[in-house]
Amino acid sequence: MSPLAKPLRFRGAPVRLTATSVEFGQAPQSGRAFFPGAAPSPLQIRTIRDTNPAVVLLSFRLPRTTSPGHYDGMMELGGSQTPIEIDVQARPRMRFYPSWLSLAAHPGERLEINVGALNLGNLNIPIERRSTFCLFDPRGVDVAIYQALTEEPPADQRRLDRAVEGIAESHGGLVRATVREGAGNLPPGEFRELVVELHFSDRVRPGRSYYGAWFLGESGFGIQVEGTKPSEGI
Numbered sequence: 001m002s003p004l005a006k007p008l009r010f011r012g013a014p015v016r017l018t019a020t021s022v023e024f025g026q027a028p029q030s031g032r033a034f035f036p037g038a039a040p041s042p043l044q045i046r047t048i049r050d051t052n053p054a055v056v057l058l059s060f061r062l063p064r065t066t067s068p069g070h071y072d073g074m075m076e077l078g079g080s081q082t083p084i085e086i087d088v089q090a091r092p093r094m095r096f097y098p099s100w101l102s103l104a105a106h107p108g109e110r111l112e113i114n115v116g117a118l119n120l121g122n123l124n125i126p127i128e129r130r131s132t133f134c135l136f137d138p139r140g141v142d143v144a145i146y147q148a149l150t151e152e153p154p155a156d157q158r159r160l161d162r163a164v165e166g167i168a169e170s171h172g173g174l175v176r177a178t179v180r181e182g183a184g185n186l187p188p189g190e191f192r193e194l195v196v197e198l199h200f201s202d203r204v205r206p207g208r209s210y211y212g213a214w215f216l217g218e219s220g221f222g223i224q225v226e227g228t229k230p231s232e233g234i
Contacts, residue, residue: 013088017061030043041060043058071088092121092219094217103198103224108230113196116193118191124185137210208226
């Protein structure tokens with residue numbers, strides 16, 4: 001049965017929907033895809049195998065905010081039109097302004113930050129009012145593992161236990177994030193300014209550098225924290 005005897009199926013995120021066809025004795029040079037309620041999209045055509053019939057990869061783009069779901073459309077290719085099925089997959093993606101932040105904080109300190117969030121995906125991103133994330137000193141983790149492997153531990157302690165203790169010392173604790181302004185679902189294509197209070201743990205140690213990421217959906221906003229003494233906190 002010819003692949004174009006039934007609707008050709010395109011799958012993928014809105015920015016790249018692809019399908020493979022083996023219908024053509026000669027690979028077509030141009031074409032268009034028609035999506036309900038949108039302007040025609042030019043087809044990108046790439047020959048995979050120049051045989052008879054030719055094997056070509058077809059792809060096109062939709063607006064990045066197109067909602068996930070199944071759609072029926074039409075394709076114009078090789079001088080004829082044929083129905084197509086379009087499976088738009090979820091594409092959660094955020095961009096933050098600034099892209100990351102460097103702070104100084106002492107144990108137990110509360111700091112307020114401003115973060116711009118732009119939803120570049122095609123589904124709502126929930127911005128929870130309260131959430132938590134961890135801080136770690138990556139250098140401390142490396143040192144703990146190195147010392148556990150190279151130094152002889154006490155007779156009553158295994159190397160693994162020593163490594164775990166060292167890694168625990170590198171943990172800067174949980175940061176409690178409270179969104180003071182901007183909580184709620186962020187629709188696709190929208191930008192929102194967030195006011196966020198960060199409450200640091202007592203585990204933050206002066207003189208240590210910690211790294212963590214506050215997640216919105218599947219995207220993380222990177223935060224670097226320099227531990228300070230309470231009298232030096234900003």
